[in-house]
Amino acid sequence: MRILHTSDWHLGRQLHRVPLIDEQHRFLRFLVDTVRERHVDAVTVAGDVFDRAIPPLDAIDLFNEVLEELADLRVPLVMISGNHDSPRRLGVNARLIERAGIHLRTAVGDCARPAVLHDDHGPVAFYGLPYLEPGLFQAHLAADKPSHQAVLGAAMDQVRADLATRPGTRSVVLAHAFVTGAEPSDSERDITAGGVPSVSASVFDGIDYVALGHLHRCQKITERIRYSGSPLAYSFSEADHPKATWLIDLDAQARLTAQPIPCPIPRTLARLTGTLDALRTEPEHTEHERSWLHITLTDPDRPHMAMERLKERFPHTLKLSFTAGHHTSDESYGTRVNGRSDHDITLGFVEHVTNVPATAPEGDLLSEGLESVRVQAAVREAR
Known part of the structure; x- marks a missing residue:
């Protein structure tokens, strides 16, 4: 078969x-x-x-x-x-x-x-x-x-x-x-x-x-x-x-x-890293001008209107990041927590509001709470 x-x-x-x-x-x-x-x-x-x-x-x-x-x-x-x-x-x-x-x-x-x-x-x-x-x-x-x-x-x-x-x-x-x-x-x-x-x-x-x-x-x-x-x-x-x-x-x-x-590839995904000026001008990036992109800028200072200027060459840029030390309030919460588990996110929240990392027992309580919420949601969905 x-x-x-x-x-x-x-x-x-x-x-x-x-x-x-x-x-x-x-x-x-x-x-x-x-x-x-x-x-x-x-x-x-x-x-x-x-x-x-x-x-x-x-x-x-x-x-x-x-x-x-x-x-x-x-x-x-x-x-x-x-x-x-x-x-x-x-x-x-x-x-x-x-x-x-x-x-x-x-x-x-x-x-x-x-x-x-x-x-x-x-x-x-x-x-x-x-x-x-x-x-x-x-x-x-x-x-x-x-x-x-x-x-x-x-x-x-x-x-x-x-x-x-x-x-x-x-x-x-x-x-x-x-x-x-x-x-x-x-x-x-x-x-x-x-x-x-x-x-x-x-x-x-x-x-x-x-x-x-x-x-x-x-x-x-x-x-x-x-x-x-x-x-x-x-x-x-x-x-x-x-x-x-x-x-x-x-x-x-x-x-x-x-x-x-x-499977067919409708549009390639790629990650590019560099300064704004280099990314906008260097010919080596020509192959990615039609790609969906996650771009990380390494400029020492955050460039003005960075996304808009990048999209002049890379119109399908979907995500923009900056090297360590240059995160701003404009970076979305979703971007900052992307790829992290629910437990990691809640631990991070506890540390953010208390300025102290959660203890092991507190981490266990958070884990139990998350599991309880997940099960309750599944029960509601099954009804």
């Missing part, structure tokens, strides 16, 4: 307030063309279909468009909800659209209910594990503690129990998680609730292929466990990350071959 592994579409996302809907549309055109030209048997989307729980209408339209095209091609789609998605909203009419070959797995009760697809060699069971908030799903899964490792491990125990009743069936698991050994970027939302955010790759033992989502870098954990990453760069930390999907072939004996399929 030939599987196209994708994830983290984040439909509706912006890059430093620049809408990316056209670039996302281009990726989905590429996806449909790849399915057709490569004779793909099934498409998987391992979570974070949308960028937020209530996506904008143009993102919903784009989502509906690709579903219709894949249905017209009679290519099954297996999809799970990620930590950015609203499971209930994404899962609306899931049972109904399953008749069209679109298999949505957004509820914890469906973890061990596979979509069973067939090829010339027999059945392949696709299990979809949506993002499982530890504090919210520990009791439902009878996990021994509210941690990512325990909750995902309990869900996988259910998967293996169901798979044991299907002799001769090859297996694919979709999961949205941070697996130990993987490399993150700055554009993933923090999931540290439940203690350590990562889980061991061994939690997926016994599965022929694991299609992961959540981290935005395309990467291999083991031969059978991989992240496809996001199809577009959603932060400047991804400027040098090749974007790709995985084309996976499972033969009759579940032997696996994997091929990365590069």
Whole structure:
């Protein structure tokens, strides 16, 4: 069976307030063309279909468009909800659209209910594990503690129990998680609730292929466990990350071959550093005149109207920074905290207002408070 592994579409996302809907549309055109030209048997989307729980209408339209095209091609789609998605909203009419070959797995009760697809060699069971908030799903899964490792491990125990009743069936698991050994970027939302955010790759033992989502870098954990990453760069930390999907072939004996399929690059991302005058005049930067840019100025004094003057040459400059000692109130709060976890931000706030770093017990209390808020928000969303 030939599987196209994708994830983290984040439909509706912006890059430093620049809408990316056209670039996302281009990726989905590429996806449909790849399915057709490569004779793909099934498409998987391992979570974070949308960028937020209530996506904008143009993102919903784009989502509906690709579903219709894949249905017209009679290519099954297996999809799970990620930590950015609203499971209930994404899962609306899931049972109904399953008749069209679109298999949505957004509820914890469906973890061990596979979509069973067939090829010339027999059945392949696709299990979809949506993002499982530890504090919210520990009791439902009878996990021994509210941690990512325990909750995902309990869900996988259910998967293996169901798979044991299907002799001769090859297996694919979709999961949205941070697996130990993987490399993150700055554009993933923090999931540290439940203690350590990562889980061991061994939690997926016994599965022929694991299609992961959540981290935005395309990467291999083991031969059978991989992240496809996001199809577009959603932060400047991804400027040098090749974007790709995985084309996976499972033969009759579940032997696996994997091929990365590069995604289209709508506009390159780059980081430039130098003085304002040098950046505006040096010919070596010509190749970046159409790039999305994060520019760091090293002038000893902050130049007047720096962004406006840079945009005369680099009209797609999105982020402007200054070397240490030259931060001003004009630098946005979002820029200063970009890439920091919620816990780090709250610790920084405590130190800012008290002029004293938080103690270890205070840090633990902040961590507990953040986890409580996250769980309460997840409970409200699940209702």
